[in-house]
Amino acid sequence: MSTKFPEVQGGGSLILAWQIRDKHVLVVGGGEVAAGRILNVLNADAKVTVVCPAAGLNEEVAYRVSQKQVIHVDRTFEPQDLEGVDMVLCAIDDPAASTRVWQLCKEKKIPANIADVPPECDFYFGSMYRDGPLQVMVSTNGNGPKLASIVRKKIAETLPDNMGTAIENTGKLRRKLRHVAPNIEEGPKRMKWMSGICESWSLEELVKMDEQDMDNVLTYYASGKVPTYAEVQVKRDVQS
Numbered sequence: 001m002s003t004k005f006p007e008v009q010g011g012g013s014l015i016l017a018w019q020i021r022d023k024h025v026l027v028v029g030g031g032e033v034a035a036g037r038i039l040n041v042l043n044a045d046a047k048v049t050v051v052c053p054a055a056g057l058n059e060e061v062a063y064r065v066s067q068k069q070v071i072h073v074d075r076t077f078e079p080q081d082l083e084g085v086d087m088v089l090c091a092i093d094d095p096a097a098s099t100r101v102w103q104l105c106k107e108k109k110i111p112a113n114i115a116d117v118p119p120e121c122d123f124y125f126g127s128m129y130r131d132g133p134l135q136v137m138v139s140t141n142g143n144g145p146k147l148a149s150i151v152r153k154k155i156a157e158t159l160p161d162n163m164g165t166a167i168e169n170t171g172k173l174r175r176k177l178r179h180v181a182p183n184i185e186e187g188p189k190r191m192k193w194m195s196g197i198c199e200s201w202s203l204e205e206l207v208k209m210d211e212q213d214m215d216n217v218l219t220y221y222a223s224g225k226v227p228t229y230a231e232v233q234v235k236r237d238v239q240s
């Protein structure tokens with residue numbers, strides 16, 4: 001039966017942008033897969049501890065340890081390592097030990113990912129594209145990780161190189177707008193005006209927008225008018 005509401009399509013994942021800034025992430029293992037996990041969580045500003053015998057560290061993980069980007073515990077995993085930890089990422093070549101890590105995490109209610117063991121994952125990793133503030137993640141929900149990487153590359157090919165800069169500038173403009181119109185009651189007007197700018201300005205215009213343009217475009221906000229890029233440039237000519 002078709003209704004006016006979206007059909008529920010069970011069997012998917014809840015894809016979120018998890019905020020782990022300054023949270024404690026424990027990475028168990030220091031091989032190639034661990035290196036990828038470490039980069040992912042460092043990119044999200046987490047505080048990272050790696051537990052792994054020094055002899056097992058690969059070149060990239062050893063580099064992160066030497067740069068003090070992560071704390072290194074030079075031995076195999078022990079249950080006390082879970083003390084004060086907010087998330088666990090396990091990537092070791094010892095299935096029995098990794099199942100033990102998983103069980104302990106469940107006892108302590110710590111979200112965990114045991115690489116390559118879907119039944120022992122609270123969340124899966126996905127294939128990631130990053131351009132400044134823009135992140136695109138592709139998941140095949142366990143069906144084909146290699147295909148996730150192929151789809152991610154196809155999506156990335158369709159995105160302009162400067163998409164990240166356009167988004168960064170939009171973020172700056174939105175923050176400035178909140179200074180100009182800080183009141184909660186202004187929410188609907190603020191959102192309508194901001195959406196208007198995003199819809200009517202081209203990507204190139206958003207990329208070119210500098211501080212002076214931002215201050216000029218914000219002078220239109222009070223009236224609710226969404227100016228064109230050209231109108232904002234006219235103000236600039238008068239100012240110089």
Ligand SMILES: C[C@@]1(CC(=O)O)C2=NC(=C\c3[nH]c(c(CCC(=O)O)c3CC(=O)O)Cc3[nH]c(c(CC(=O)O)c3CCC(=O)O)/C=C3\N/C(=C\2)[C@@H](CCC(=O)O)[C@]3(C)CC(=O)O)/[C@H]1CCC(=O)O
Nearest residue numbers: 115116124125126127139140141142143144145146148149
């Ligand atoms: C996306 C990516 C992210 C990342 O890990 O960062 C990722 N795997 C990647 C690569 C990859 N992994 C494997 C191959 C070999 C080819 C192949 O098997 O297809 C390749 C290809 C390669 O290495 O190029 C082996 C593999 N992977 C899993 C199993 C167990 C199983 O399926 O039961 C087996 C062993 C199967 C066996 O023994 O035969 C399971 C998982 N791998 C996931 C994520 C989660 C589901 C994501 C999704 O479905 O979208 C999930 C469920 C859990 C998790 O680990 O989080 C990353 C690509 C990053 C990139 O390049 O952009």
Ligand SMILES: NC(=O)c1ccc[n+]([C@@H]2O[C@H](COP(=O)([O-])OP(=O)(O)OC[C@H]3O[C@@H](n4cnc5c(N)ncnc54)[C@H](O)[C@@H]3O)[C@@H](O)[C@H]2O)c1
Nearest residue numbers: 029030031032033051052056076077091092093097115116
């Ligand atoms: N999801 C994925 O994308 C993916 C892809 C390839 C492999 N894997 C799986 O991830 C796991 C790790 O792969 P890898 O290529 O990084 O392996 P690796 O052999 O390069 O690294 C394993 C690391 O675990 C360490 N280790 C072993 N037992 C430990 C313990 N008890 N405590 C702490 N450290 C311990 C070793 O010293 C080594 O550093 C394997 O199980 C592999 O099947 C996952």
